[in-house]
Amino acid sequence: MSELLDHSSAIVDAWTAPGGPAPDALDGPTNRIxxxxxxxxxxxxxxxxxxxVVAFRTDDGLVLFDASAQFTAEGVVQSLRGWADDPVHTLxxxxxxxxxxxxxxxxxxxxxxxxxxxxxxVGHENIPARFDRYRRTNGWNLAINARQxxxxxxxxxxxxxRRFLPDDTAPCxxxxxxxxxxxxxxxxxxxxxxxxxxxxxxxAWIPQHRAVCTGDFVLWVFxxxxxxxxxxxxxxxWAHVLRQMQALEPELLLPAHGLPVVGAERVATVLDxxxxxxxRLVDDVVTMMNxxxxxxxxxxxxxxxPDLLAKPWLRPIYDEPEFxxxxxxxxxxxxxxxxxARLKPPSDAAIATELASxxxxxxxxxxxxxxxxxxxxxxxxxxxxxxxxxxxxxDPGVLRARAAIYRSxxxxxxxxxxxxxxxxxxRRSAEAADGES
Numbered sequence: 360m361s362e363l364l365d366h367s368s369a370i371v372d373a374w375t376a377p378g379g380p381a382p383d384a385l386d387g388p389t390n391r392i393x394x395x396x397x398x399x400x401x402x403x404x405x406x407x408x409x410x411x412v413v414a415f416r417t418d419d420g421l422v423l424f425d426a427s428a429q430f431t432a433e434g435v436v437q438s439l440r441g442w443a444d445d446p447v448h449t450l451x452x453x454x455x456x457x458x459x460x461x462x463x464x465x466x467x468x469x470x471x472x473x474x475x476x477x478x479x480x481v482g483h484e485n486i487p488a489r490f491d492r493y494r495r496t497n498g499w500n501l502a503i504n505a506r507q508x509x510x511x512x513x514x515x516x517x518x519x520x521r522r523f524l525p526d527d528t529a530p531c532x533x534x535x536x537x538x539x540x541x542x543x544x545x546x547x548x549x550x551x552x553x554x555x556x557x558x559x560x561x562x563a564w565i566p567q568h569r570a571v572c573t574g575d576f577v578l579w580v581f582x583x584x585x586x587x588x589x590x591x592x593x594x595x596x597w598a599h600v601l602r603q604m605q606a607l608e609p610e611l612l613l614p615a616h617g618l619p620v621v622g623a624e625r626v627a628t629v630l631d632x633x634x635x636x637x638x639r640l641v642d643d644v645v646t647m648m649n650x651x652x653x654x655x656x657x658x659x660x661x662x663x664x665p666d667l668l669a670k671p672w673l674r675p676i677y678d679e680p681e682f683x684x685x686x687x688x689x690x691x692x693x694x695x696x697x698x699x700a701r702l703k704p705p706s707d708a709a710i711a712t713e714l715a716s717x718x719x720x721x722x723x724x725x726x727x728x729x730x731x732x733x734x735x736x737x738x739x740x741x742x743x744x745x746x747x748x749x750x751x752x753x754d755p756g757v758l759r760a761r762a763a764i765y766r767s768x769x770x771x772x773x774x775x776x777x778x779x780x781x782x783x784x785x786r787r788s789a790e791a792a793d794g795e796s
Contacts, residue, residue: 363397363405367618371625374670389579389617389671394434396442399619400568400611404442406435410458410615413572414439415565417544420448420478423466424563424572425459425615429525432462436469446475448543451550452482452531453574453615454560455489457524464527477529481541483552484534485559493524503588507779510786555597556583562600570611571604577629579617581668581675582637585682586776592686595641601634617672629672636667640680644687653697654688679774711749721747725760737768748788758792761785 370389392409399405402416408431413424421443427435447470452460467477493500500523533539541548549564556575563572575583576597584594604612605627612620612629620626643661652660663680667673688696695702704710715721724747731740744761751757762785769781 361397361399363407364399364619364621367620368622368625370618370671371620371622371628375625375628392431394431394438396438398442399613399621400570403568403570403611403613404439405613405619406438408435410456410575412439412462413613413615414443415543415546415548416443416445417448417546419544420446422449422451422541422543422546422548423447423478424451424574424613425453426450426461426463426466426529428458429461429465432465435462436466440469444473446470446473447478449541449548450478450480450529451548451561451563451572452480452486453562453572454557455482455486455493456557456575457493457528459574459615460528461525463529464525467529468527479533480529480531481533481535481539481550481561482531483559483561484536485557486531486534489557489559490524490528490530497521497523506588506783507776509779509782551600551603553596553600553603554593555600556592558591558593560600562604564604564607564609568611569607569609570613571607571609571626572613573604574615576600576604577612577614577617577633577672578677579614579672580677581663581673581679582633582683583678584637585678585680585684585686587682587685587780588776591690592683593690594637594683594687595690598634598637598641601630601637605630605634632667632670632673636663636673636680637683639663640683641687644684645691648688648692654685654692655696655698657688658684675773677775679777682774682776707745708749708752711746714746715750721751721754721757724750725757728764729760732764732767735771737764737771740764741768755792758788762788762792 391407393407396404396406404414406412408427410425410427412427412435415422426432447466450463450466470477501521535550537552539550541550547566549566550561553560553562560574560576562574562576565572582594582597584592584597586592608623609626610621610623612626620629640661640663644657647657647661658681661684668675715724718724724743728740728743728747731743741764744764747757748761765781765785765788769778769785772778772781
C-alpha cells in the first residue's frame with residue numbers, strides 16, 4: 360500500500376481495537392493541504408489539497424473528481440502532471456462548493472496549453488443554480504469566508520473586485536438528475552445524487568475497483584450538516600446516502616477531504632459511525648419536536664455519544680452537533696424557535712436598553728459578564744455583554760470587555776465555525792474601541 364493508505368489504516372485499526380487509544384493519541388493529521396499526489400490503487404491517485412482531487416487513468420484520458428480551489432489549483436495540477444500527462448477526458452464535480460470547482464479554470468488552461476480539448480464537465484442539475492446564487496450573493500459569501508477562516512480568505516481579485524466564485528470556473532457541460540452512468544475507456548463510473556451538505560451532491564461507485572468517491576459525504580470531521588451561516592443542510596438524507604454506500608461493501612473509500620480508507624471492514628466502520636451519529640441526532644431532535652419541545656429545550660438536551668465524537672473521522676473540529684440540531688429544526692419546523700415572544704420581537708437594541716436600565720446600568724452588566732467569563736460560563740457571559748453593547752454600542756470600555764470575553768470563549772471552542780465567529784467579534788470590538796473601525 361501507499362504511505363497514505365498505511366497512515367489511514369493505522370489510524371482506523373487503532374481506533375477500532377478493543378479499548379481504543381485516548382482521544383489525544385492520533386498520530387498525524389487527517390486533513391492535509393500539501394498538494395502531494397499519492398497513488399492509492401492501479402491507475403488511481405489522490406492529490407491531497409483543499410479539496411482533494413481524485414484521479415483515474417483510462418485509455419481515453421483521465422477522469423477527475425473535483426478540481427480543488429483556485430488558490431490550490433496550481434500545485435494540484437503540477438502534482439497531477441507529474442503522475443500523468445494524459446488529457447483530462449471527464450471532470451466530475453461532486454458538488455458546487457468553491458473549494459471543489461474553483462480550480463477548474465487553471466485545470467482547463469493547463470490542458471489548452473498542452474493542446475488538449477476541454478474535458479466534459481459533469482455535475483448535478485442543481486449546480487448551475489448554485490453558481491447563479493453565488494454570483495448574486497457574492498458579498499455575503501465573502502463575508503462568511505472572512506468569519507469562518509479569517510480576514511482575506513477566499514475569493515479572487517478580478518479587476519479590483521473580489522469574487523467568491525472565480526470567473527473562470529468551468530460550467531457543467533453535462534448535468535443529470537438522479538443517476539448517470541459514465542464509460543470512459545475501460546472505466547465504468549456510476550454517479551448518484553444525494554442531498555447532504557448540499558442539494559447538488561454527487562457520489563460515485565466505481566465497480567471494477569470496488570471504490571466509492573464520496574465527495575463531502577465523508578470529511579474526516581463531524582459532518583458539515585449544521586453550518587450556521589449557510590443554506591439548508593440535510594443530515595437525515597446524508598445518513599441515508601452513507602448507508603447506500605455501505606450496502607455496496609466498498610473496499611476503497613476516496614473522500615474529498617481527509618484520508619482515503621482501504622479494506623472493506625475499515626470502510627464499513629467509518630461509514631457506519633458517520634451514519635449512526637447523524638441518524639441518532641436526527642431521531643432525537645424529531646422525537647422531541649413531536650413531543651412539543653422548543654428549540655431551546657432540544658439544544659440543551661440532545662447530544663451525540665462522546666465516544667463517537669472522539670473518533671478521528673467524527674471530531675467536531677469544523678462543524679458540531681449543536682449546529683446540526685438547528686438545521687434539523689429548520690428543515691422540519693421552520694425558523695420560529697417556539698418562544699412566543701420571539702415570533703414578533705422588539706429590536707435587540709430595545710431589549711438591551713430596557714434590561715440595562717432594570718439592572719442599574721451597562722457597567723453592572725459588564726461586571727457580571729466578566730465574572731461569568733472568568734468562571735467559565737461563556738454562554739451567559741456573552742449574552743450579558745451583548746446586552747451591554749446593545750445599550751451602549753459606542754462605549755469603548757464595553758467594547759473592550761466584549762473583545763476580551765469573546766477571545767476567552769473562542770479559546771474554549773472546538774469547531775472552526777464557532778471559533779471564527781467569536782474571533783471576528785473580538786477583533787472588530789477591539790478595533791471599534793480603539794477607533795480603528
